[in-house]
Amino acid sequence: MQVTQPDPARVSSTALMSVSGLTKHFPVTRGVIFQRRVGLVRSVDDVSFDVARGETLGIVGESGCGKTTTARMLVRLIEPTAGQIMFDGRDITHLRAGAMRPLRREVQMIFQDPYSSLNPRHTVGAIVGAPFRLQKVKTEKGTKQSVQELLELVGLSPEHYNRYPHEFSGGQRQRIGIARTLALRPKLIVADEPVSALDVSIQAQVINLLADLQAELGLTYVIIAHDLSVIRHVCDEVAVMYLGNLVERARRADLYERPRHPYTVALLSAVPRPEPLQRTQDGRRDRRERIRLTGDVPSPLNPPSACRFHTRCWKAQEVCRTVPPPLAELAPGHYVACHFPENTPAPS
Amino acid sequence: MIAFLIRRLLATIVLLIVVSAITFGIFFLLPRLAGQTTYGLATQYVGRNPTPATIHQIEQQLGLNAPVIEQYGRFLRAIVFGEHYRSGPVVAYCPPPCFGYSFKSELPVWPQMVSDMPVTASLAIGAAALWLIGGVAVGILSALRRGSIWDRLSMGVALAGVSLPPFFTGLIALELFSYKWSIFPNVQYVGITQNPLLWAKNLVLPWTVLAFLYAALYARLTRSGMLETMTEDYIRTARAKGLPERTVIIRHALRAVLTPIITIFGMDLGLLLGGAILIEYTFSLHGLGLFTIEAINNQDLPEILGVTMLAAFFIVFANLIVDILYSVADPRVRT
Amino acid sequence: MMAGRRDRAKSLVTGPEPGPETSTDASGPRRSSLLEVSDLRIQFSTDDGVVKAVDGVSFTVDRGRTLGIVGESGSGKSVTSLGIMGLHSGGNARISGKIWLDGEELVDASPTRVRQLRGSKMAMIFQDPLSALHPYYTVGYQIAEAYLIHNKVGKKAARAHAIEMLERVGIPNPQARVDDYPHQFSGGMRQRTMIAMALSCDPELLIADEPTTALDVTVQAQILDLISELQEEFHSAVIIITHDLGVVAELADDIMVMYAGKMAEYGTSEDIFNRPGHPYAWGLLGSMPRLDQARTDRLIPIPGTPPSLINVPSGCPFHPRCSYAATTNGRCVSEVPLPRSVGLDHEVACHLSIDEQRQNWADLVAQAAPAASHGEDT
């Protein structure tokens, strides 16, 4: 399998999108008239990855680790503070609004909340057809028929054309959202928590739909989720974020079988397994060997120094507090930012 | 908290200066922009039968032809430090806060306002207490008995209260309670220090009429706030703890409902002059409201300016109090 | 401990009865169970019609044991739990059936009596700890308030108790944090506070309604551990409500699967995960991506969407989405399936015979297996 490189100078031909050193800091200000900067939220700090053509990259991490911020930078909804985004061989990091227009066709975003991301006063037809109008695209068969084809593609009925979002269930609304993103035949779809607001049974429908569309249309996905089992199901490559940093990145099988960053190990260990509970002789719950992190994720406003995970890491040493661990390739295609990685044979 | 207070105080001072500049601009600059000459302005300061000479003299005295900035500076200085006016050989000292002399009565503006203040203050404070307590109580009861006869009746009355102008309700009240049944005959202001009982008795009608206007609004606000709060998760938590319903309503729901209402209350108190004008006019009480009406009728610039600054001061001050109250009430604003 | 489970109400059992027959009379409580719910029905009248949120649900929970209630959103899980707590105070709710808590009937009890039991004998924690805590009061005050109302103690003692409870639930430095406001706590600490509040009067029944849904996975693991430890310490009965099969698996001894306000299946955790009998349970298990099993290429979703509880489908409420509905000669459309015992303490509300259920489940497992071997990894 293709090994992706973080170095933008060596962009592999298969990478559709290539991100290096991506950073977003939000200044925190006080006061209305006299704004003073009282701090800096380091939402995303020096994140690099490639997204291979026709593949799915998963970004996973806990709340506030910068997943959404990263996604919004990828589709250029917010301006990066630093770093570079290459799309299809072009540097799109600082494109102006006018130059962005053709790009908007090729890169689309699906939002988390199927309730608030659709305008309640517009019909399904108007919502799904909006990209045609906004981009002034003429379709051969006329907008209406194209929209109806899109609705069928995502498993809705063409008769839904004139109905309003509130008449649909959560899963159906997410389908409407997906239909809208597909209107202009994008190359890359960035999906921010596309299934986390849905029930399990509906979640499976949407996951399968995304897989079918990828196979059928040759789409490339960046899928963001906090659910590790969903990520394992849908992704080829997985990036784990913690507090604005990318801490580990690897092919799916490598990551789930041999997680190397202590945070990834703990994260995987924390996922509740749907296996029936066992009780010991004295009636107590039989706790499998688990790694339990203490405390919550610290605030990205003034995050911990060097390795940001050191406040919760059971392996932390002095060096973790003083020297930021670089993202190093510990095995082919397996990048880890840790001084004392797990599942790694001691250097001989 | 201290830092918060200091910040708020500084902001208040800045705001007052801005307000004074705008007020000054409106009353001194606008006439000029509208083509009035300083000569024309000075004409207004001179009593009957002005001669060009006296007008020119006044023009000089008041510095009307000085640059705008200088005039504004003098205006501010007069408010803070007072001002000496030369009128012929006599030098009149106008102590701070000095808003100049009335065109009409040629008396200093500030003492007049001070003497009219107790009427308006009595009217405002009494009515405010009445409407706050009455409105909130009616609102809570309506919310708790949602859809009942009581709810519909009180909300209907509240709708009337919001939409009927107070001079209309005031006249009806006068007609019925004062003239027809003589329960409150000849409403007039009696100082609270002179005769507290008579003070209250005479103000009952104006209070009620003024409070009616606002109480209606507060009842509706409280009702909708209460209905919303009662569906909050923390109310469910309070019930799940096993608290008696009374405690749930008073300690958990009301606490949350009242916080925004206190804010609006502070603002309304600051803005009350508008309401007071109508009430004072209706009941012929000589307070700041009537003072304002007369000032406008007479085109008495210094008086208008004075009362505008005073009103602005109250609004800004009420805002400050509200902010402080709010930060006491809602711990989330403090940090 | 096992005896308690066998004693479950069998009032609705219509099928073969493998275990020793106990009383089929639902009119009296059985001593051994702390909570017994029998034929609970909760309806809401709304402008659109009557919402049958809970429609004839029966179950029991013993001291020291945990019942998990799972189902999709809108299946009536929260309404059931709020019904037990007597928290449907709005005028539009109609409740019938019986709820016995330690031998005391609650549905017909006076509101005052139920209020006294709330917070003392039964307590509840909610999904979103930020909105469930009052923003204007300190966490210490809110915990102490629960303690004060049910115990004859002074403010000082209540505060000391609040600090002790905060310490029990693992809040570091409780003396200093007791005067903090909820917004100064992190999500995990807020849920710990909720737990401290719920446990402050040592309740015998704890209901946790989606206690970790709003939390991050590492914090969720901490909270689940905490609930489990505290249950062992207090020996209380716990009902955990969730839509996440992983979460129930962590805590529950027994599981009730709900669909459209009705019980679809009830059994031990083993039963539900290893030999589920209801097509809806199969659907739930099939649509879930699982870390503990080999990755499959495709999930098996349940087609369609959950029904509205105003117009519940006739017969089996699941029939419009069930791929076995065609195999029962129309019974699924016309006849409501009653819960039927298919094993010791294992009930399924489905018209399929026990043999059909076993066969279909075995087929599904076999279908999933080859797909897994195609799967390239893990």
Ligand SMILES: Nc1ncnc2c1ncn2[C@@H]1O[C@H](COP(=O)(O)OP(=O)(O)OP(=O)(O)O)[C@@H](O)[C@H]1O
């Ligand atoms: N406009 C903004 N101003 C200031 N801070 C922001 C802004 N947008 C995001 N942040 C902060 O940046 C951090 C990362 O936010 P982001 O939304 O990317 O998180 P996330 O990983 O998507 O989390 P979740 O799982 O909760 O969606 C958070 O701490 C957030 O509060």
Ligand SMILES: Nc1ncnc2c1ncn2[C@@H]1O[C@H](COP(=O)(O)OP(=O)(O)O)[C@@H](O)[C@H]1O
């Ligand atoms: N107060 C109420 N009035 C009307 N309908 C309600 C009320 N509370 C809940 N419902 C309805 O009852 C059904 C079950 O809700 P709930 O128990 O909250 O579901 P969940 O299983 O997700 O917890 C839903 O359809 C919900 O809309």
Ligand code: SF4
């Ligand atoms: S660098 Fe140190 S603190 Fe950071 S994850 Fe590795 S071992 Fe833990």
Ligand code: SF4
């Ligand atoms: S009763 Fe019929 S429709 Fe319902 S679950 Fe069983 S087979 Fe499916």
Ligand SMILES: [Mg+2]
């Ligand atoms: Mg996000």
Ligand SMILES: [Mg+2]
């Ligand atoms: Mg619920």
